[in-house]
Every structure is written in structure tokens, then in C-alpha cells.
Amino acid sequence: MTTTPEIKKTRTESMLINVGPSHPAMHGIVRIIAELDGEKIVSSDVEIGYLHRAFEKSAEQGGYLQVIPYTDRLNYVSPLINNVGYCLAIEKLFGLEITERAKYIRVIMSEISRVTDHLTCIGASAMELGAFTVFLYMIKAREFLYELIEDVTGARLTISYTRVGGVKADLPQGFGDKCRNAIEETRKILKEVDELLTRNRIFVDRMKDVGIISRENALAYGITGPFLRSTGVDYDVRRATPYLVYDRFDFEIPVGEHGDNYDRYLCRMEEMEQSMRIVEQALHGMPEGPVLLDTEGNVIPAGEMADQGKRGLIEGLTGQTAAVDPTLEGAHKQNYAGIETDNKRIALPPKEDTYTNIEGLMNHFKMMMMGHGIRPPKGEVYFPVEGANGELGFYVVSDGTDKPYRVRVRPPCFVIMAALPLMINGSMFADIVPTFGSINMIGGEMDR
Amino acid sequence: MLKLHEKLKERWPENVVELHDFRGDETAVIKPEALLRLANFIKRDSQFDMNVLMDLTAVDGLALKWNPRFEVVYHFFSTAKNHRLRLKVRVEEETPTVSSLTEIWPVANWFEREVWDMFGIRFEGHPDLKRILMYEEFSGHPLRKDYPYNKRQPLIGPKN
Amino acid sequence: MKGNEGTGFFTSTINDMIGWARKYSIFQYPFVTACCGMEYMATACSHYDVDRFGAGLPRFSPRQSDVLFVVGTISHKLAPVLKQIYDQMTDPKWVVAFGVCTCTGGFYDNYATVMGIDTLIPVDVYIPGCPPRPENVLDGLIKLQEKIQKQKQEY
Numbered sequence: 026m027t028t029t030p031e032i033k034k035t036r037t038e039s040m041l042i043n044v045g046p047s048h049p050a051m052h053g054i055v056r057i058i059a060e061l062d063g064e065k066i067v068s069s070d071v072e073i074g075y076l077h078r079a080f081e082k083s084a085e086q087g088g089y090l091q092v093i094p095y096t097d098r099l100n101y102v103s104p105l106i107n108n109v110g111y112c113l114a115i116e117k118l119f120g121l122e123i124t125e126r127a128k129y130i131r132v133i134m135s136e137i138s139r140v141t142d143h144l145t146c147i148g149a150s151a152m153e154l155g156a157f158t159v160f161l162y163m164i165k166a167r168e169f170l171y172e173l174i175e176d177v178t179g180a181r182l183t184i185s186y187t188r189v190g191g192v193k194a195d196l197p198q199g200f201g202d203k204c205r206n207a208i209e210e211t212r213k214i215l216k217e218v219d220e221l222l223t224r225n226r227i228f229v230d231r232m233k234d235v236g237i238i239s240r241e242n243a244l245a246y247g248i249t250g251p252f253l254r255s256t257g258v259d260y261d262v263r264r265a266t267p268y269l270v271y272d273r274f275d276f277e278i279p280v281g282e283h284g285d286n287y288d289r290y291l292c293r294m295e296e297m298e299q300s301m302r303i304v305e306q307a308l309h310g311m312p313e314g315p316v317l318l319d320t321e322g323n324v325i326p327a328g329e330m331a332d333q334g335k336r337g338l339i340e341g342l343t344g345q346t347a348a349v350d351p352t353l354e355g356a357h358k359q360n361y362a363g364i365e366t367d368n369k370r371i372a373l374p375p376k377e378d379t380y381t382n383i384e385g386l387m388n389h390f391k392m393m394m395m396g397h398g399i400r401p402p403k404g405e406v407y408f409p410v411e412g413a414n415g416e417l418g419f420y421v422v423s424d425g426t427d428k429p430y431r432v433r434v435r436p437p438c439f440v441i442m443a444a445l446p447l448m449i450n451g452s453m454f455a456d457i458v459p460t461f462g463s464i465n466m467i468g469g470e471m472d473r
Numbered sequence: 474m475l476k477l478h479e480k481l482k483e484r485w486p487e488n489v490v491e492l493h494d495f496r497g498d499e500t501a502v503i504k505p506e507a508l509l510r511l512a513n514f515i516k517r518d519s520q521f522d523m524n525v526l527m528d529l530t531a532v533d534g535l536a537l538k539w540n541p542r543f544e545v546v547y548h549f550f551s552t553a554k555n556h557r558l559r560l561k562v563r564v565e566e567e568t569p570t571v572s573s574l575t576e577i578w579p580v581a582n583w584f585e586r587e588v589w590d591m592f593g594i595r596f597e598g599h600p601d602l603k604r605i606l607m608y609e610e611f612s613g614h615p616l617r618k619d620y621p622y623n624k625r626q627p628l629i630g631p632k633n
Numbered sequence: 634m635k636g637n638e639g640t641g642f643f644t645s646t647i648n649d650m651i652g653w654a655r656k657y658s659i660f661q662y663p664f665v666t667a668c669c670g671m672e673y674m675a676t677a678c679s680h681y682d683v684d685r686f687g688a689g690l691p692r693f694s695p696r697q698s699d700v701l702f703v704v705g706t707i708s709h710k711l712a713p714v715l716k717q718i719y720d721q722m723t724d725p726k727w728v729v730a731f732g733v734c735t736c737t738g739g740f741y742d743n744y745a746t747v748m749g750i751d752t753l754i755p756v757d758v759y760i761p762g763c764p765p766r767p768e769n770v771l772d773g774l775i776k777l778q779e780k781i782q783k784q785k786q787e788y
Binding site for chain 2: 710744
């Protein structure tokens with residue numbers, strides 16, 4: 026006679042786990058409060074706001090040009106796209122068209138920034154799944170691009186490169202070759218990473234069918250960018266409302282099917298390739314800037330010319346050409362016509378004019394000092410740009426004075442984080458890590 | 474051929490107060506009571522077909538002496554028709570309240586929490602209106618024009 | 634002669650040896666918040682390797698680490714979390730303020746930012762810059778190593 030053992034009735038209750046603000050996923054600070062039943066997530070809640078740095082209030086304090094360094098720090102992995110978006114919004118307020126060469130330069134720098142963003146995202150998310158080598162390879166590729174950005178703008182990360190009406194300085198000599206070299210190196214690294222990850226059993230198992238979001242939910246939450254494209258909707262701001270010169274280039278937009286993490290990874294890898302294609306086409310089709318500085322007589326540094334002029338030694342200066350400091354290279358007067366608009370109320374004068382003649386000095390003064398500055402007409406505009414995470418929009422309200430009245434950034438990853446509970450509820454706790462990695466949440470953009 | 478905001482005025486003439494088209498951005502100012510009805514309309518109507526709420530924010534008009542003081546701004550987008558529309562609603566200063574759009578577009582949940590946090594505008598019908606960007610014990614609404622920019626906050630620990 | 638606070642030859646050699654061992658085996662806790670995190674990643678990876686200084690293994694638990702790298706802006710919402718993590722670390726511990734937002738607040742002189750983390754926790758090395766170049770970070774790390782070597786070791 027067998028007796029069946031009694032199974033003691035145990036009382037179960039769900040456990041609340043806090044994936045705290047400071048956690049090893051190097052993406053930024055977010056707090057996810059997950060209610061677990063065993064290993065499955067029953068419900069979750071997301072808390073953000075740990076990096077709120079008051080961008081919108083800071084923008085109201087100074088002039089229009091003083092907001093540009095604050096915009097760098099919004100999406101800090103692709104800072105040029107923020108700069109370009111803000112300046113395009115102000116130019117729309119003025120109703121201003123910028124020069125062709127400036128448009129091409131902005132496109133090239135935006136696409137390079139987009140590549141650095143996707144490199145960082147895929148590298149960091151692969152590292153969290155255990156593939157540390159991929160992270161090292163991606164950061165190595167990113168270093169090539171940072172050197173390129175440093176040659177043009179002077180800084181690696183917080184560049185403040187664009188100005189209202191154009192860009193700050195022209196591309197240096199030999200940029201085309203350096204750029205093509207960097208792109209070739211990046212392509213080699215991407216090929217290696219592709220071989221390491223795309224058909225890797227462990228990677229595919231952890232990323233496929235995890236973090237699924239349906240097309241209707243994605244649209245209901247206002248999600249755009251590679252996230253939306255991985256669910257099957259073909260929406261890209263560069264195609265829908267082309268800005269700058271994107272309508273002249275031939276590039277494809279990768280669209281996924283399932284809306285899971287693996288599709289997002291594939292979308293991002295393919296987008297990097299398309300961005301590099303755009304850069305090559307832009308380098309090929311860019312209108313020529315001045316190649317040789319035509320100088321008559323001797324070239325003396327502009328500061329020295331100004332000093333001598335102040336002391337009254339004017340006879341020696343006739344026939345001399347002023348040259349700016351090498352640190353302002355690319356901002357010579359000859360380059361200026363190609364990269365900045367010639368509207369005196371909007372663009373700063375070239376430095377040679379500022380230092381050597383009185384009209385340039387007054388022009389500079391009128392643009393820079395508090396109480397003066399660029400004055401757009403009264404009104405409001407909204408300008409959407411394709412950021413690396415989706416549609417980055419700038420809504421600017423101007424009241425006719427030199428300070429912006431209200432600057433609003435529409436953050437692409439804010440809405441994705443609002444939809445995060447939809448993606449992780451019902452799946453295992455360990456699935457939070459790849460899902461969160463594929464979101465590419467940037468704290469500076471989300472919390473502003 | 475009427476533009477989008479003009480079509481809205483033609484369909485709801487008593488609810489649309491103002492129209493403008495500055496730099497090509499079609500904008501309509503509507504009455505606060507009509508917000509839910511109009512929002513439902515632009516989502517369902519086949520000519521508008523606004524399936525995406527892109528942005529929801531507010532502007533404080535204290536320095537420009539606006540009356541009513543606040544303006545809540547909505548940006549809509551349609552993926553099928555590829556057109557945009559901006560709607561604005563004016564709210565007064567004493568207990569500013571607007572109806573919530575969370576039922577129609579779920580993303581309005583977080584956007585409205587942010588407007589409550591930064592401006593102090595309440596949303597009727599919102600499931601859980603609490604602060605999102607500032608910490609919970611914070612007092613005041615930072616983006617209002619009368620909140621000073623470098624106000625120091627009490628901290629835990631030594632003096633700031 | 635006046636030496637190391639009256640310690641003799643033997644104890645000062647032990648002090649030096651322990652300092653040498655501690656400075657070349659730094660387990661960092663990277664408390665990364667903002668843009669400086671990108672330069673932190675660049676310093677930790679192959680181009681400007683930080684592993685050759687012995688500091689290449691980040692431990693993501695405060696109980697297992699000895700240097701707290703505070704990287705990026707600290708807001709008032711995050712300040713209690715930082716204090717709690719500092720309290721959880723075991724002695725000996727050092728703190729590096731990476732980036733000007735942690736040193737003095739940077740240009741975020743507003744209602745939401747803590748003006749320098751030394752209002753919350755004691756800091757050993759300040760690395761200014763917005764963001765600091767990786768060479769600056771390595772310089773700061775070397776200064777930290779010198780400080781660790783010279784200080785009186787508790788054991």
C-alpha cells in the first residue's frame with residue numbers, strides 16, 4: 026500500500042526588486058521596480074529623472090548662441106545631431122537658407138555622430154551579455170571617428186560646432202582622405218563584430234523573441250527611430266520631411282519584422298553601413314571650398330596686425346594679409362563665405378575683421394553682448410531631425426528679444442522608456458538586461 | 474484646397490479660436506472644453522488620421538503678460554498621410570486644469586506628468602499624476618517664470 | 634631625526650609595501666551618470682588603456698571595490714544614492730571626482746544640480762574637464778596612486 030506524500034501548502038507572494046539607479050549597465054541612471062513571481066516579472070514601474078540638469082530653464086537665461094553648449098550635452102553620444110537640430114530650428118524661425126557647403130558639412134558630421142552612437146549602443150549591450158571583446162572593438166572603431174571629429178571641431182565629445190547660419194569652421198585640408206580611411210577601418214571592425222555576434226548561438230538566443238513590442242503599441246507610444254523601424258513601420262525623418270541635403274543621397278532604410286531585440290540590433294548594424302554610404306556620397310558631391318589662400322604680400326598674424334595698428338605703425342601694414350591663429354583654422358575669411366551666411370544680423374564676422382577693423386568689431390559686439398544679439402521674429406516653430414534614437418524635435422518660442430522664450434526638446438528615448446513595462450512584463454528577470462541595452466537610453470536626452 | 478488647420482476650423486467653427494501658419498507649421502488654438510472631442514476626432518477621421526502624439530508641453534506666458542497665463546501645446550503626426558498639426562489650449566493661472574489624453578494616446582501619461590512637474594498644470598482623468606523629473610519632496614514648479622534659476626535646495630548632509 | 638610620525642624603519646617599510654600593493658590593484662566602482670561616462674569608457678578601453686596601471690577591473694558592487702569614480706553630474710535626486718553607496722564601501726576607500734560637474738558643478742548652476750560632490754562625501758582627487766581628455770584621466774589616476782603610496786596605511 027503506497028501513501029502519497031502530503032505536499033505542504035506554502036504561501037507564495039511576489040517579491041519586489043529594485044534595479045537601482047546606479048547599476049552596471051553603463052547606459053545611464055534609471056530605476057526599474059520589478060515585481061517578481063519566481064523568475065517572471067509580473068509588473069514593473071520605471072522611475073527616471075536622476076539626471077535632470079534643467080536644460081530648458083538654462084536656455085532661457087542667455088542668448089540664442091549660448092544654448093549651443095547645452096545642446097551638446099543632451100544626447101552626448103551623438104552631440105552633433107543635437108547641435109544641428111537646434112540651429113535648424115532657429116534658422117527656420119528666421120526663414121534663413123544656409124550655404125550649400127555648410128549643408129554638406131552638417132550632413133557629414135551628423136552621420137558620423139550617428140555611427141558613433143550606434144557603435145556605443147551595440148558595444149555596451151553586447152558587453153552586458155558577456156561579449157566583452159565586442160565592446161573593445163567598438164570603442165576602438167569609435168576612437169577613429171573621434172580623431173576625425175577632433176580634427177574638424179577641436180574636441181572629442183562636447184563640440185559646439187554649428188552656429189546659426191552655418192558652421193563654426195571649415196573642414197581641414199586632407200579631410201576627405203582621413204575620412205575615407207576611418208570609414209574603411211570602421212567597416213573592417215563592423216565585419217569582425219558581425220562574424221562574432223550575428224550568428225552566435227548565445228547572442229541570438231538571448232536577443233531573439235525578447236522585448237517584443239507590437240506595431241500598434243509602438244505607434245501609440247509615439248516611438249520613432251530604429252525602434253519603430255524594427256517593428257515594420259518605415260518612418261524616417263530624413264525621408265519623410267527631408268532637411269539639409271538628404272534628398273540628394275541614395276541610401277536605404279532598414280526595416281525589421283518582429284520588433285524584438287535582435288531586429289533592433291540588425292537595424293542598427295545596417296544603419297551604420299548606410300550612414301557611411303551617405304558620408305562617402307557627400308564627400309564626393311560637396312561643393313568646393315577655397316583650396317589656396319590667395320595672399321598678396323606677406324602674411325602676418327592678425328593679432329600682431331591689430332597691435333601694430335593700435336600703436337599707429339600703419340605704413341608697414343599696407344600690402345600685408347592677416348592670418349588667424351592656427352587654433353581657429355578653417356575660420357579664415359576666405360573660407361567664411363562658404364560656411365556661414367552673409368546676413369550680418371545673424372552670423373558672427375570672421376576673426377580677421379573683428380580684430381582689425383571697426384565695422385567688424387561693432388558687428389561682433391552687437392551679436393555677443395547681453396541685451397544685443399540675434400533677434401528672431403516673434404513666433405514659434407517645431408523642427409524635427411532624425412536623431413540616433415528617433416525623432417528629435419526642437420520647439421522654440423521666440424518673443425522678439427535676444428533670449429529664447431521657451432526651448433523644448435522632444436526626447437526620443439523618453440517615450441521608449443514609457444513603453445518599457447510593456448516589453449518586460451511577462452518575461453524573465455534576466456531579459457531586462459538585453460532589452461534595456463537595445464533601447465539605447467541616454468540619460469542626458471531623457472531627463473534633459 | 475484647404476490646409477489642415479483650416480479644415481479643422483471648418484468642421485468645428487465654434488471650438489477653434491485662432492489659426493496661424495507661421496513658417497508652414499499649421500497651428501490651431503482651441504477651447505479647453507473641446508479638447509477631448511477634437512482629439513478623438515483627429516485620431517479617427519480619415520482625412521486627419523493622427524495616430525501619433527509627438528509632443529505635449531506647455532509655455533508660461535507670465536513675462537509676456539498673457540491672459541490666460543499658460544498654454545498647453547500638442548504636436549500631432551500621421552504616419553500614413555505624413556502631415557503634422559499643432560493644437561494649443563489656453564489655461565488660466567488659478568488651479569489650471571486640462572483633460573487628459575491618456576485614453577487615446579498612452580504616451581500622454583508621461584508627458585502630462587512632466588507638465589505637472591514643471592508647470593503645475595493638472596490633468597483630469599490622469600491615472601497617476603506624480604512628479605517625474607524632480608524628486609518627490611520637491612516643492613514648486615521649476616519651469617514657471619517666477620521660479621528662480623539658481624535656487625538652492627536643502628540637501629541631506631553638510632550645507633550646500 | 635624626525636621621521637614618519639615616530640615610526641621606525643621596519644614599520645615604514647611595511648607601510649611602503651602595503652601602499653605599493655594597494656596602488657597597483659585598484660578595484661574601481663564606476664558611478665557613471667552622464668557625458669563623462671563616454672570618456673571613462675574610452676579610457677578603460679584599448680586605446681588609452683587603464684589596465685596597465687592595475688586599475689582595469691571594475692567591480693560593480695560597492696562591497697568589493699575600493700575606489701569610487703564619480704563620473705558625471707549628480708543631481709539632488711541622486712545625491713542620497715551616492716551617499717548610500719559611499720557608506721556601503723569598506724575601508725580603505727578613495728573617491729575620485731571625474732569631470733567638472735562633480736568638482737564644482739560645472740556650468741549647471743541651477744536648481745537641480747549638486748554644486749560639487751565634496752558637499753556630500755570627502756574627495757581625494759579632482760579631475761576637471763568637460764569632459765576631461767583620457768590623458769587627463771590617466772594623470773589623475775597616477776596622482777591617486779601617488780597619494781595611496783604616501784599615506785599612512787591602516788590595516
